[in-house]
Amino acid sequence: MAFKRVLGTANLYLRGRRHDFSRGAQQALIAHVQALEPDLLLITGDLTAQALTAEFQLALQDLQPLLDAIPVFMVPGNHDVYTGSAARRRTMERWFAPYMGLDGSGIGRSTIGPLTVIGLDPNRATWATASGLLPPAQLEALAEALAEPIEGPIVLALHYPVIDRHGELYDHPSHGLRNAQALIEVLDAAPRRPTLIACGHVHHGFLAQLELSDGVRIPVCDCGSSGHAHQPKRGRAAAMGLYELRDDGTMHLERYLHDGQGFVPEAGGAWASGR
Numbered sequence: 001m002a003f004k005r006v007l008g009t010a011n012l013y014l015r016g017r018r019h020d021f022s023r024g025a026q027q028a029l030i031a032h033v034q035a036l037e038p039d040l041l042l043i044t045g046d047l048t049a050q051a052l053t054a055e056f057q058l059a060l061q062d063l064q065p066l067l068d069a070i071p072v073f074m075v076p077g078n079h080d081v082y083t084g085s086a087a088r089r090r091t092m093e094r095w096f097a098p099y100m101g102l103d104g105s106g107i108g109r110s111t112i113g114p115l116t117v118i119g120l121d122p123n124r125a126t127w128a129t130a131s132g133l134l135p136p137a138q139l140e141a142l143a144e145a146l147a148e149p150i151e152g153p154i155v156l157a158l159h160y161p162v163i164d165r166h167g168e169l170y171d172h173p174s175h176g177l178r179n180a181q182a183l184i185e186v187l188d189a190a191p192r193r194p195t196l197i198a199c200g201h202v203h204h205g206f207l208a209q210l211e212l213s214d215g216v217r218i219p220v221c222d223c224g225s226s227g228h229a230h231q232p233k234r235g236r237a238a239a240m241g242l243y244e245l246r247d248d249g250t251m252h253l254e255r256y257l258h259d260g261q262g263f264v265p266e267a268g269g270a271w272a273s274g275r
C-alpha cells in the first residue's frame with residue numbers, strides 16, 4: 001500500500017469519512033439516470049477514493065447498465081490518480097478508456113449528435129494536497145480544438161472548477177486548479193466558447209458564471225457529490241445535474257437531490273437549496 005493510501009484509509013476509516021458516501025445513493029442515482037434516458041451522461045471524475053483496482057472494478061460493474069444503454073463521457077478526478085503508480089499506469093484508462101474520448105491529442109473529445117464534449121485532465125498524484133495543474137500540451141490542444149469550425153454547442157468537462165461559487169478564481173494550492181488563470185486565458189482568446197463548463201471536486205455543488213474579458217459569460221456547473229450519503233442534519237445530499245441544451249442556444253438547468261429514497265427535483269430550482 002502506498003503511503004498516501006495509508007493516510008487516505010485512516011481518513012476513511014479512523015476519521016469516519018466513509019460514512020459521507022453511500023452505495024445506496026449511488027445505486028439510486030444509476031436508476032434515476034436510467035429513467036431519465038439522457039442523450040449523454042457526463043461523469044466529472046472521482047469514481048474512486050484511492051484509485052484501487054477493486055474500486056474501479058465496482059464502479060464499472062455498477063455503471064455497466066448505463067454504459068450499455070446511453071452515450072457516456074467521463075474525465076478522471078484527482079482521486080482516480082491517487083498515487084504516483086496509478087498516475088503512471090493510467091489506471092483509469094485501463095478501465096474506462098472507451099468513455100474518455102482520448103485520441104492522442106492530449107485531451108478527450110467526443111461528439112454526440114450536434115454536441116461536442118471536450119475533456120481535460122489536470123489531475124496529478126501529489127503527496128499531501130488535492131490540487132490540479134493543466135499541462136501546457138492540454139491548453140494548446142484545447143486552443144486548437146476551439147479554433148476549429150465546430151457546429152453546435154460545446155461542453156467543456158474537467159474535474160476542477162475554474163472559479164468557485166463566488167466567481168473567484170479556484171486556484172488555491174491545497175485544493176484548487178493551480179493554473180486556472182491559464183485556462184481562462186485560452187477561453188478568452190478562443191473564437192468558440194463552451195456553452196457550459198461542467199466540473200466536480202467540490203462536494204457542495206454550485207452554479208457560477210465565468211465572465212470573459214469581452215463580457216461573454218459561461219456557466220460553470222458543479223452538480224455536487226453524486227454519491228454522497230443522505231445527511232439532512234448536515235445539509236448534505238447526493239446530487240446530479242440535468243443540462244438541457246436547446247436549439248436556440250439557450251440552456252435549461254435542473255438539479256436533483258437524493259432524499260434518502262430516490263432523486264427528486266431540488267426545491268426552489270437548481271442550486272436553490274445551497275446543498
Ligand SMILES: [Fe+2]
Pocket residue numbers: 046077078079159200201202
Ligand atoms: Fe476531487
